[in-house]
Amino acid sequence: MQDLLLNMDPRIHVVALVAYAIATGTGIAAALGGKRGWSSVGLAAAYAGLLLHSAGLLARWIGSGHGPYLTRYELLSAYAWVSMVVWLVWAARDERVRPLGAIVMPTVLILVGVGLFTGPEVKMLPPTFTGVWLVLHVSFYFVAFATGLVSFGASSLVAGHSLGRALPWAPGSEDLDALAYRSAGLAFSFWGMGLLTGAIWAYYSWGRFWGWDPVETWSLITWLSLGVYLHLRRFYGWRGGRAAMLMIVCYALALLSLFGTSWFGPTVHSEYFS
Amino acid sequence: MAAVALVLVAALFLPQGSYSLVSGVQRGGPLRMMLTLLLMMIVVAILAATIVQARRVYRRTRSDAVPRCSGREPAVRAGAARVVLRTRGWRERTLPGGAGFVFSKHSWSAWSGVILHVGLLLVMAGLAATVGTESRTEYLVRTGERLDGSAQVMSVSRAWLSGDTELAGALTLDKVVPEYWPSGELRAMNSYFTDVSSGEAVTVSVNTITRWSGGRLFQTRVYGRVLDVLISGPGLPETRYRVDVEGVPVIGAPGYRDIEIAGIPGEVRFRSIETQGHDGAVPRITIRLEEGGTVCAEEELVLGQPVDLAGYTATLDRYDYWQTFYYTQQQGAGMVIVGTVLVGLGSLAFYLIPYARIYILADGDTHRLIVSASKLARSAISPRVRAIIEECA
Numbered sequence: 300m301q302d303l304l305l306n307m308d309p310r311i312h313v314v315a316l317v318a319y320a321i322a323t324g325t326g327i328a329a330a331l332g333g334k335r336g337w338s339s340v341g342l343a344a345a346y347a348g349l350l351l352h353s354a355g356l357l358a359r360w361i362g363s364g365h366g367p368y369l370t371r372y373e374l375l376s377a378y379a380w381v382s383m384v385v386w387l388v389w390a391a392r393d394e395r396v397r398p399l400g401a402i403v404m405p406t407v408l409i410l411v412g413v414g415l416f417t418g419p420e421v422k423m424l425p426p427t428f429t430g431v432w433l434v435l436h437v438s439f440y441f442v443a444f445a446t447g448l449v450s451f452g453a454s455s456l457v458a459g460h461s462l463g464r465a466l467p468w469a470p471g472s473e474d475l476d477a478l479a480y481r482s483a484g485l486a487f488s489f490w491g492m493g494l495l496t497g498a499i500w501a502y503y504s505w506g507r508f509w510g511w512d513p514v515e516t517w518s519l520i521t522w523l524s525l526g527v528y529l530h531l532r533r534f535y536g537w538r539g540g541r542a543a544m545l546m547i548v549c550y551a552l553a554l555l556s557l558f559g560t561s562w563f564g565p566t567v568h569s570e571y572f573s
Numbered sequence: 574m575a576a577v578a579l580v581l582v583a584a585l586f587l588p589q590g591s592y593s594l595v596s597g598v599q600r601g602g603p604l605r606m607m608l609t610l611l612l613m614m615i616v617v618a619i620l621a622a623t624i625v626q627a628r629r630v631y632r633r634t635r636s637d638a639v640p641r642c643s644g645r646e647p648a649v650r651a652g653a654a655r656v657v658l659r660t661r662g663w664r665e666r667t668l669p670g671g672a673g674f675v676f677s678k679h680s681w682s683a684w685s686g687v688i689l690h691v692g693l694l695l696v697m698a699g700l701a702a703t704v705g706t707e708s709r710t711e712y713l714v715r716t717g718e719r720l721d722g723s724a725q726v727m728s729v730s731r732a733w734l735s736g737d738t739e740l741a742g743a744l745t746l747d748k749v750v751p752e753y754w755p756s757g758e759l760r761a762m763n764s765y766f767t768d769v770s771s772g773e774a775v776t777v778s779v780n781t782i783t784r785w786s787g788g789r790l791f792q793t794r795v796y797g798r799v800l801d802v803l804i805s806g807p808g809l810p811e812t813r814y815r816v817d818v819e820g821v822p823v824i825g826a827p828g829y830r831d832i833e834i835a836g837i838p839g840e841v842r843f844r845s846i847e848t849q850g851h852d853g854a855v856p857r858i859t860i861r862l863e864e865g866g867t868v869c870a871e872e873e874l875v876l877g878q879p880v881d882l883a884g885y886t887a888t889l890d891r892y893d894y895w896q897t898f899y900y901t902q903q904q905g906a907g908m909v910i911v912g913t914v915l916v917g918l919g920s921l922a923f924y925l926i927p928y929a930r931i932y933i934l935a936d937g938d939t940h941r942l943i944v945s946a947s948k949l950a951r952s953a954i955s956p957r958v959r960a961i962i963e964e965c966a
Contacts, residue, residue, distance in 0.1 A: 484923065485924075488923070491916060491920070495909075498909070498913075499909065499910060502782075502906060505793060506782060506793070
């Protein structure tokens with residue numbers, strides 16, 4: 300049964316990838332056509348893709364016996380899944396979030412696609428991968444990535460507005476700016492909690508809270524940058540294009556922390572997340 | 574901001590090779606010092622922010638940060654708007670310097686920032702305490718031997734505020750049981766001890782902290798096997814040699830140890846490889862005599878059975894695991910955990926405690942109205958605001 304599920308998982312991921320590709324394509328076509336929002340066909344394909352993606356992750360979870368947080372394939376898939384859930388739930392509650400699919404959908408497509416290329420081989424769980432702190436650590440980072448992606452998307456559109464490249468289908472600049480601020484606040488909160496719960500997990504696993512590991516260091520730099528962004532907005536009145544550019548830099552740092560450092564060289568994290 | 578920029582710019586001019594954010598921040602390196610300095614400045618900033626916010630909570634006022642008018646905000650008649658807002662239960666405060674007025678509701682929201690910053694301070698203080706008070710001693714213990722004050726010490730590290738780390742009790746290492754994945758990779762390594770004074774069982778698993786005797790016991794590496802071998806031969810009386818074969822006992826991955834024995838020409842090489850038996854891992858140990866790169870003899874050692882090695886006799890008398898254990902003591906871990914919980918609660922409070930502010934700001938000859946609310950969808954309060962604007966515009 301487990302082997303069957305593990306065999307099915309990459310195939311389900313490929314089908315989900317196709318659905319995401321359709322959603323991305325139709326969404327971009329709708330955007331180029333000057334239509335406001337994400338087309339209903341694209342949205343339906345996104346929901347279908349999410350359903351398949353969920354099935355693939357579930358099969359993986361049951362088949363491997365552990366959550367999707369060990370190999371690069373599992374991590375990229377999980378980041379993509381949480382991003383989709385956050386975007387679709389938020390878009391269902393607030394229609395102004397829907398056009399951010401122009402940023403979220405291609406990102407999800409890339410994450411799942413690259414994940415499939417890294418190889419879906421199952422890796423056994425190391426002894427340290429136990430306990431509630433690990434689950435909290437990983438979960439908080441997933442949500443931080445997803446909310447940060449929403450903020451990055453909104454900031455990109457705001458930056459476009461400020462550079463005189465306003466997109467006809469995008470919401471107003473002020474709405475996007477407020478959305479970027481709020482989702483950056485969420486990303487900051489979840490990133491911070493991920494950092495702190497990770498430190499506690501390290502304490503119980505390796506006997507120390509902090510080891511100046513590259514991933515830890517870059518993650519701290521990212522968190523501080525997000526904190527600087529929020530404080531500049533809150534206390535120094537930063538808004539519009541200037542704030543949007545800073546948020547884009549913050550998200551670039553986040554990507555470097557999550558994916559870049561463990562790719563460049565050996566870290567405590569790349570020992571496992573490879 | 575200036576401090577962050579200063580540190581980042583200065584980091585660019587550090588000599589090449591003296592730091593690396595790719596391979597980690599080295600202890601004692603310039604980047605480590607700069608980051609520590611930066612963190613200290615951030616702690617001071619957080620402390621200052623906490624004091625300021627606590628003062629505001631005490632005085633029941635909100636932040637003095639006032640949004641800036643862009644000129645696009647709706648204009649209002651300040652006098653009429655103030656009356657309307659006051660009658661609707663909004664608390665009024667006059668901004669200094671004739672900048673305008675701010676009306677607020679839900680003053681509890683000020684607590685979220687205080688809780689968050691107090692949490693951060695606790696985390697920082699806890700981390701500093703754990704680093705400053707940590708003492709760590711690494712002991713080497715063989716199966717059947719005791720982990721006590723007389724055990725072989727491999728390394729000692731003490732922070733500047735730490736006390737003595739002598740073991741308050743004694744443990745006997747009864748057995749070591751490795752667990753493997755089907756692929757042969759080590760899944761877990763459990764060391765079973767008995768407390769000499771109480772007789773209680775104490776288990777230490779690799780990378781899992783065990784609390785014992787006022788401190789923490791943990792194991793971060795598997796040292797390897799240790800063999801007792803009796804060797805005798807022409808001109809060599811029977812002598813016991815203790816040979817440690819280092820390495821993680823992965824099934825099928827051998828570990829080696831070469832030793833020179835006075836009286837035997839050449840070099841004696843021991844090889845230990847773990848094989849999967851019916852009831853767990855079993856080591857397969859071979860002994861080889863080499864001289865000038867040529868293998869003179871090679872035999873498998875079986876417990877208690879003498880083997881002939883080019884005229885010499887070798888007997889495996891005993892083999893065990895040889896494990897290293899850290900015993901550490903430090904203060905402040907609880908503070909980090911409490912701080913983390915407070916940061917979480919403070920973050921949650923930002924979103925769960927509602928707040929709303931309405932600014933009536935002087936902009937030249939007119940006053941403009943700015944709404945600041947805790948919800949992204951300003952439409953949630955816009956009907957009320959619209960009503961005010963209609964009444965006062």
